[in-house]
Amino acid sequence: MRYITRRAGLFLITLWAALTVNFIIPRVMPGNEASAVLATFRGVNPSALHALEIEFGVNVHQNLIVTYFQYLANCLTGQFGLTAQRVPVLTEIISKLPWTLALVGVTTVIAFAIGTMVGVVSAWRRGGRLDGILPPLLFIVASFPVFFVGLLLLFVFAVTLNWLPLSSNYSIGAEPSLSLSFAGDVLTHALLPGFSLVVVTAGLWIYSMRNNMITTLAEDYVKMGRAKGLPSWRIMIDYAARNAILPNLTGFAMQLGYVLGGSILVEYTFSYPGLGYLFYTSTTDHDLPLMQALFLVYTLAVLICVLLADLATAGLDPRTRDA
Amino acid sequence: MSIAEISATTTLETGALRQQRGFARFLQAVLRNRKATAGTVILLLIAFAAIFPGVIARDDPLAAIYGQDLGPSAQHLLGTTQLGQDVFAQLIWGTRLTLIVTVVVSAIATVISMVIGVTAAYVGGVTDRALSLLTDIFLIIPTLPLLIVLASYLPPGSLTMIVVLTLTSWAFQARQLRSQGLSLRTRDFLAAARVRGERTSYIILFEIIPTMTSLIVASFLGLSVFVVGFAAGLQFLGLGNSTELTWGTMLYYAQQGGALEAGNAWWALAPGAAVAFMGAGFALVNYAFDEIGNPALRPVRKRRARTAA
């Protein structure tokens, strides 16, 4: 139990740190929105200026500490204010969330499945043909920047062969519905961005899974299984692979931050209107409320996954409970 | 961070082993490894281009004096940009700043992670808990979003790039080095140093850190893979300084100029491939480093086959 309490404490402190970073950065950096808005409004009469300050939430005359606590309270109650386009930030985020969630979720599952499988098999058949080629190859591919993979795929499949669409999440003019044709349209649009993410992340799982498997295979209980004459696939799956995945769970959760980062670049490369693209435009527009909220969403996503992984690890591995 | 993370995990286990063997023998082993050789050759090529760009590409990379949007030819191996600059010259001359940013960030971040990780491990107590907490926070906060937020507020340029990348990339290595440091705490030679009455800073700098050389080199390599990609990613998004010539800004200009769609694909693909090439160079050396450092991971049968032949 102490383990869980400690991790929950970490959760809260990290959340607080993220919120605070969010608050401080825009206020200490040069060219922040507050000063920019006020500077460009030079010459506007004072009452208009005041109205604008209120509108943009950049009341510079207020005590910073008061603003800070107001900000914390607002974030915790989900009041993120309005975007530069005067839409509630939350509405904007919720409208884009499903696209990123689906893209990142599906590709992570696929990458994890491929990676784990190849990792397990190549460790099992160590030195075999598969082991000699795939792990190092994918490890190198994983070192490629995701946007390069994206650009390359885009060039080959969208520009040159014209098989797949160049950008966006579905065809312009398509009416979103539950129909099969719309689902197909969405799928063809998600294929290239999704594949870019899979290609770049699968290598990570293969590598860590393979190494864990190799370590696990040397354990006594695996040798025991062999001695008992169990079929080799059972040893591979039940004895070795299950135990090899376990220490990886938290690492897996933390990787989500990496995948989310990758999704920003991929969404930008393919003009895919999800959270990543929104985040990109919020920074270029200096849309402070939107950017802060999105940064928080990303941090929360990783935090929640880490927490879940911790809980799962604690549940599965008794050693961690009194660690 | 990820590649660094994974490789460091395995390097960690064998650090102690290596330290006994001596670094020189280890280096020999690296040179005998095919992956390491390939990676080293790549990195040497890149370093050569960074130091002597004029030898490889004679054109002025910024001079807009050629035809615009030309395809590859004998005069222009990779064609020209929309502005009429030689893409090959830009690629070669852009190597320098790209490599400098990568190496500087990786070096500083390695030093930071070393200081934080080892201090936490050696000093222990409240210091350890505070530093570990800091490390955990930086591990969890997603890197690229944080990078983007930071970069969008600082004046664009290489200095910004170095600062924000360093700030966001040290955490994993710090955690690794802390674990390694913990395993060393009870060693005799440290006890001896303490008895001699050495200061903590002396012990950390001159007793502990030298025993971790190989882990530190691995950290540096892992970080480099990460940094080269993320720096280019930030510049690709337009968060760099577009007056500086790097692979990332080349990509940015190519993307803004619609290079792929306008039929000038080399302009965009060449710098992208260069980033991937450099990343692969670091990754290869890093992968080989792990294989050599951790005999359990070595491709046993293959080696045997080669020796037999």
Added chain:
Amino acid sequence: MAWTWRPNRSADTRSMRHLRPITVMAVAGILAAACGSATTSPSSAGSTNKGKVGGKLIIDNESGSTWTCQFNPFNPSVNITSIGFIYEPLEFINILQTNPDGTPVVTPWLATGSSWSPDFTKLTMTIASGVKWSDGTPFTANDVVYTFNALKADPALDLNALWSVDSGPLTSVTLEGTNQVVFTFNAPAQSYFYYVADQTPIIPQHIWGSLDQSKLDAEADKTPVGTGPYLMSNCSQDNIKYLRNPNYWQSKPGHPVPQIAEVDYPAFLSNTSANLYLAQGQAQWGAQYIPNIQSYYISKSSSTRHYWFPPTLNVSLFPNLDNPLLSNLAVRQAISLAINRQQVSQRGESGYEPAANQTGIVLPTYKAWYDKSIDTTAYDPAKADQILAAAGFTKGSDGIYQNGQGQPLSFTIKTISGYTDWDASLQVITQELKAVGIQVTVQDEDSDPYTNDTQNGTFQLAYGEMPVAGPGPYYELRPMLFSGSIGSTNYSRYKSSSTDALFNQYSGASPAQQLQIIQQIEGVMAQDLPVIPVVEGVDWYQYDTTSFGGWPTPANPYAQPPVWATPDNGMVLTRLYPVS
């Protein structure tokens, strides 16, 4: 002197300037064509009206983000989707078309006419009758009075600073009789005619009047009710669908207006996707920057596809005249002579943005004002050398000129990061200046610090343009050179009492006198070089004549053609017709 701010869309700040900031600046001045003979009638569209209705027009313009489905015409980040389509101005002023005397062409719209009092402090506008709001309620002069007073009640709506206190020209807007609205100003204020008549969309009192009047700027206006040619039929994140307003006031029996049944406005996140859609022939009205436009777009259907990039503003080098080296006329002359403007246009702007001239008059748009005999524009590096040598500068060992105290002619040029065409142009300029012995280094800044620096004078040279064009060169030259604008738009910090006097005289002058005044200011530009124009910024515009006719063309420049130019887009929408 005030100018207002509009949030830039991503396309502005981070890419080539596909989508220009539509910032409107309040500049004191005069508009001679405010009243009188030089007007056309909206029914002149009749020449192309075949009485046919139909077709679906698709607009193609990078929006940089998805639609928020808000239509508040006073929310600068969304009003390009409501003004012109749904909300309309009192009169339409075409900044691209001039009468023979140089005044712009004015078309009555929701007002049938207007007249100034002799001292130019009182503007009376006569409001059209028979116009209905799209919900059936009649439009009246009360709506006009309401709209202008709403700007006063909520200053955040007052994007053109009509009511602002310090320059505050407007003191009251009242109803006179049943159909006349009187605008009273505290000083001669003819320049505000453009903002009052053209740049202020009229909103219905019966809807907006019941909202909180101090928070109108935050109103989403999801179901807009306007007088315009189109009705917003359906809006999603990725597309806005407009259907023709069947009861539009310009329609007459046998003469339907508008003639296109449906207009779609998809949201394009990137320039690439918008360009592709246009090149595939799926959209007909483009406002896109397209690299290699000839091969990428035109050649795929060269008989029906066209583009026209009318210039409206100068892109200039602004020397900081507080800098002791740059305050030296010889240095500015040398810079101007060293820059091959044709080369910058060709290399940096792919030839799409033409070379500018030293008089500051954007050609051909404002050619009525241009006096060639005054122009000093030349590319002559040898002469630049001579001038610098004659002014006592000597070349150092590095090939850079320095003055007697050994200060080198070495400057930084600040510009906005993300405008890749400007960066490209500056690469050319850097090399050209270096060739005559002037060293410059380009420093990219985000738009916010750039704005700060240019306004506060913390720069040596700056590269950029004025926020917005207006009906005549006056609207660009005054903010650039009037001493009262130091601290806002007079980046160079140019101070000249005689030039100030010229600007001040302008307000009381006849069209002929105004022409003389502008030509004297051209002389100031050409001789003093307070600003060095390099190229002319243009409006990106493409159109496809396969299905629709009636487009603005160089031969018939009846409106500013890009779809984001409001309310000009309304003028275009009422003139387009389906081709069978």
